[in-house]
Amino acid sequence: MAQESKKADNPLCVLNPAFSRPLVIAGPCSAETEEQTLGTARALAAHGIKVFRAGIWKPRTRPNSFEGVGAIGLQWLRKVKQDTGMLIATEVANAKHVYEALKAGVDILWIGARTTVNPFAVQEIADALAGVDIPVLVKNPVSPDLDLWIGALERLQKAGIIRLGAIHRGFTTHETTHFRNSPHWQIAIDLKKRMPAVPVITDPSHISGDRRLVYGVAQEAMDLQLDGLMIEAHIAPGEALSDANQQVTPDELDAILKRLVLRAPDVADKKFHYTLDELRAQVDLLDKDIITKLAKRMDISEEMGRIKKKSNVTILQPSRWDQILHERQALGLSKGLSEEFMTRLLNAIHEESIAHQNLIMNVNQSRDG
Ligand code: PEP
Ligand code: MN
Numbered sequence: 001m002a003q004e005s006k007k008a009d010n011p012l013c014v015l016n017p018a019f020s021r022p023l024v025i026a027g028p029c030s031a032e033t034e035e036q037t038l039g040t041a042r043a044l045a046a047h048g049i050k051v052f053r054a055g056i057w058k059p060r061t062r063p064n065s066f067e068g069v070g071a072i073g074l075q076w077l078r079k080v081k082q083d084t085g086m087l088i089a090t091e092v093a094n095a096k097h098v099y100e101a102l103k104a105g106v107d108i109l110w111i112g113a114r115t116t117v118n119p120f121a122v123q124e125i126a127d128a129l130a131g132v133d134i135p136v137l138v139k140n141p142v143s144p145d146l147d148l149w150i151g152a153l154e155r156l157q158k159a160g161i162i163r164l165g166a167i168h169r170g171f172t173t174h175e176t177t178h179f180r181n182s183p184h185w186q187i188a189i190d191l192k193k194r195m196p197a198v199p200v201i202t203d204p205s206h207i208s209g210d211r212r213l214v215y216g217v218a219q220e221a222m223d224l225q226l227d228g229l230m231i232e233a234h235i236a237p238g239e240a241l242s243d244a245n246q247q248v249t250p251d252e253l254d255a256i257l258k259r260l261v262l263r264a265p266d267v268a269d270k271k272f273h274y275t276l277d278e279l280r281a282q283v284d285l286l287d288k289d290i291i292t293k294l295a296k297r298m299d300i301s302e303e304m305g306r307i308k309k310k311s312n313v314t315i316l317q318p319s320r321w322d323q324i325l326h327e328r329q330a331l332g333l334s335k336g337l338s339e340e341f342m343t344r345l346l347n348a349i350h351e352e353s354i355a356h357q358n359l360i361m362n363v364n365q366s367r368d369g
Helices: 002-009 011-015 034-046 072-084 095-103 119-128 146-158 185-194 204-208 211-223 250-259 270-310 318-334 339-362
Strands: 023-027 051-053 087-091 108-111 136-139 164-168 200-202 228-232
Touching: 023 034, 023 250, 034 051, 034 072, 034 250, 051 072, 072 087, 095 119, 119 146, 136 146, 146 164, 146 185, 164 185, 185 200, 200 211, 204 211, 204 228, 211 228, 211 250, 270 339, 318 339
Parallel strands: 023 051, 023 228, 051 087, 087 108, 108 136, 136 164, 164 200, 200 228
Antiparallel strands: none
């Protein structure tokens, strides 16, 4: 029931009531040629895809990469629309892109991750859209900053855009992970909490950066009750001029979507709830235990800060930290915890521990001289 009313409030579903969860948007990273664009679109339409994406102005991290075909691609997108009946979506990064896309009859616009980080650019797009009723999707900024993401959505809301959506495409990280961009699922979940009427569409292609990992990310998005998927698909992914490693063929996309298991958020089964409550109680106790132990560890760090201060020794001894990292990582690994998680966990503990020692070392600093 709750799910139904949420659906009715979902501004992108208003776009077409036939769209049920997940809302799927698929198409190549970039429109490269008319044949590639139309060939990909026809194959996707044959698999029942209703919304086609293709970038024509491509913000690339490094110069000398393929930067998109530009406005000519809009004509190919129009042909896709006429030919297949699919809605067409493209990325806009400034007012000129907005005017050209609107003139060409583009149905859905999206703002890219490198644009969302810049409030001036987002405001320029919002101003260009004032008074226009078109769905706009905002990709998360490259940095894990929820307020910046929300700020961009708010700028569009203030310009009168009501059919707003968010695209969760992962976040740049300095850590080495098997993903191109860290999903930080909690940020997407928090966005839904802060803006419940805005559907969140996960982009497993840009999160994973690897076509073999697209299915797993898509399934995780569904299990976290996110609303849709944007997946890059290309008629010949290996030959793609951008993001070749992460694109799938239309047939592969179809197989991924068919394999997805859409689980219900709840069931009316007493035994299920009883068992779940039992397990949740265990988790609650363990979390309490972990937090109490962490607080105790910080008390000991402060004690170390006191003796280091007394003996005029620096907070950080890099060799000790290296030893901790290696030993604990090996222990975590032997217990089935991923190296990525252990690194993040140990770094967080270390940073907090340094903060506690620093507090002790530098308290009364002014009095101490
Ligand atoms: C894209 O969708 O092809 C793209 C450039 O994505 P992002 O803005 O997420 O990097
Ligand atoms: Mn791409």
